[in-house]
Amino acid sequence: MSRPPLAREKVLDAFESLLCDGGARAATMDATARAAGVSKGGLLYHFASKDALESALVERMVAIARADLEAMRAEPAGVVASFIRGSIMTGTPLDRAIVAVAKLAQGGSSIASDSLHRVRDLWEETLRPHVRDETALQLVMLVSDGLYFNNALAIGTVPGPDLTREALDALIALVEASVR
Amino acid sequence: MSRPPLAREKVLDAFESLLCDGGARAATMDATARAAGVSKGGLLYHFASKDALESALVERMVAIARADLEAMRAEPAGVVASFIRGSIMTGTPLDRAIVAVAKLAQGGSSIASDSLHRVRDLWEETLRPHVRDETALQLVMLVSDGLYFNNALAIGTVPGPDLTREALDALIALVEASVR
DNA sequence: GTCTATATACAGATAGAC
DNA sequence: GTCTATCTGTATATAGAC
Numbered sequence: 001m002s003r004p005p006l007a008r009e010k011v012l013d014a015f016e017s018l019l020c021d022g023g024a025r026a027a028t029m030d031a032t033a034r035a036a037g038v039s040k041g042g043l044l045y046h047f048a049s050k051d052a053l054e055s056a057l058v059e060r061m062v063a064i065a066r067a068d069l070e071a072m073r074a075e076p077a078g079v080v081a082s083f084i085r086g087s088i089m090t091g092t093p094l095d096r097a098i099v100a101v102a103k104l105a106q107g108g109s110s111i112a113s114d115s116l117h118r119v120r121d122l123w124e125e126t127l128r129p130h131v132r133d134e135t136a137l138q139l140v141m142l143v144s145d146g147l148y149f150n151n152a153l154a155i156g157t158v159p160g161p162d163l164t165r166e167a168l169d170a171l172i173a174l175v176e177a178s179v180r
Numbered sequence: 181m182s183r184p185p186l187a188r189e190k191v192l193d194a195f196e197s198l199l200c201d202g203g204a205r206a207a208t209m210d211a212t213a214r215a216a217g218v219s220k221g222g223l224l225y226h227f228a229s230k231d232a233l234e235s236a237l238v239e240r241m242v243a244i245a246r247a248d249l250e251a252m253r254a255e256p257a258g259v260v261a262s263f264i265r266g267s268i269m270t271g272t273p274l275d276r277a278i279v280a281v282a283k284l285a286q287g288g289s290s291i292a293s294d295s296l297h298r299v300r301d302l303w304e305e306t307l308r309p310h311v312r313d314e315t316a317l318q319l320v321m322l323v324s325d326g327l328y329f330n331n332a333l334a335i336g337t338v339p340g341p342d343l344t345r346e347a348l349d350a351l352i353a354l355v356e357a358s359v360r
Numbered sequence: 361g362t363c364t365a366t367a368t369a370c371a372g373a374t375a376g377a378c
Numbered sequence: 379g380t381c382t383a384t385c386t387g388t389a390t391a392t393a394g395a396c
Contacts, residue, residue, distance in 0.1 A: 007379085023288050029372060040373090042380045050372065106286040108203050135350040138343070139323065142330075142351075146322030149329040163318065170315040171322075178358040187361085208389060220391090222362045230390065 008046050011036045012057055019057075019100035024107030029053070054104055058115045061097035065119045068094050072126055079130045080140055080179060081172050083123065087144040088168065089152040099152045136179040143175055188226050191216045192237055199237075199280035204287030209233070234284055238295045241277035245299045248274050252306055259310045260320055260359060261352050263303070267324040268348065269332040279332045316359040323355055 014036035018027035029050060033043040047053040072079060089095040098119075104112035124141060131137045151162075163171065194216035198207035209230060213223040227233040252259060269275040278299075284292035304321060311317045331342075343351065 025288050108205050135354050138351050142323045142326030145326030145329050149325050171318050174315050
């Protein structure tokens with residue numbers, strides 16, 4: 001746990017990339033092995049089953065998310081704005097990890113969807129002190145979910161009608177006004 | 181087209197149910213045939229391929245959505261509220277059709293995700309006259325997306341922390357205040 | 361129109377050599 | 379630790395009988 005072998009991380013990176021780009025269907029053991037530059041047998045030495053591979057990716061995502069959350073708690077100024085801004089995925093390691101796990105969840109992995117729920121709850125806890133009441137909290141969370149959904153998920157590999165920088169700023173201003 | 185054979189509709193209904201309940205992975209040709217009470221050969225007489233089956237379901241969803249939209253245009257009072265309320269899926273034929281097509285989109289069908297985009301654009305057009313500006317429009321659309329996402333999709337078969345009736349009413353009031 | 365039987369392809373997983 | 383070869387299950391699709 002403390003010093004994960006390099007090959008393991010390389011496999012997880014490849015799996016994550018395949019999930020982000022091609023979805024759960026494209027992220028097969030075979031494709032992952034090829035993308036990571038190992039053989040199928042080699043992959044199965046590190047991860048004994050597809051379930052084990054998925055679990056490892058989920059755990060890594062949760063770890064990154066927790067670290068990100070700690071940073072957010074340490075710097076509590078403008079939390080709502082930076083939370084919304086962070087919901088529009090830009091390709092950070094956390095973004096990629098979340099998108100990959102979300103694709104797993106869409107494919108039917110319950111461990112993946114459970115972990116996403118848990119992370120969402122942690123965000124909720126962190127935001128609660130910075131909004132007026134529970135209704136305001138729900139509004140912020142839902143806007144974030146909506147951005148995340150449109151930007152990175154389901155409805156398209158084709159990224160929807162993307163907000164301009166100005167439009168996003170205006171949206172954040174409106175949400176902050178409605179919520180504080 | 182004008183009088184679709186009964187067997188065809190029965191197959192589409194079965195396919196839709198399997199998608200809603202078990203996702204794209206569970207909705208195989210075999211399972212669909214069984215659920216519809218026909219054989220695989222019988223199914224393939226009506227739909228020559230899985231692609232054809234998916235396309236037919238998508239077309240049916242778009243037709244239902246258009247009809248729903250017309251009803252919304254005809255009754256323009258409280259459009260924003262009823263749009264948001266309609267985003268929390270309750271099992272109407274339109275809800276089921278949308279969820280089924282969304283599962284297809286998650287499974288990688290680009291015709292499915294394209295159709296969802298198109299329907300979302302139609303909703304946007306319908307709502308635009310009833311909100312203050314583009315930013316307000318985005319807020320409404322994103323809250324709707326967020327509700328829809330949490331309620332019916334991806335993050336869980338497990339329906340998330342569900343809003344009570346009172347919480348939903350409060351949310352709608354807040355959105356309407358922010359938007360008009 | 362609807363059926364059975366079968367062809368083809370690819371997924372995940374195992375066995376055992378090196 | 380990493381490889382090749384192979385087994386098993388399952389999904390789509392075809393062929394052709396009734």
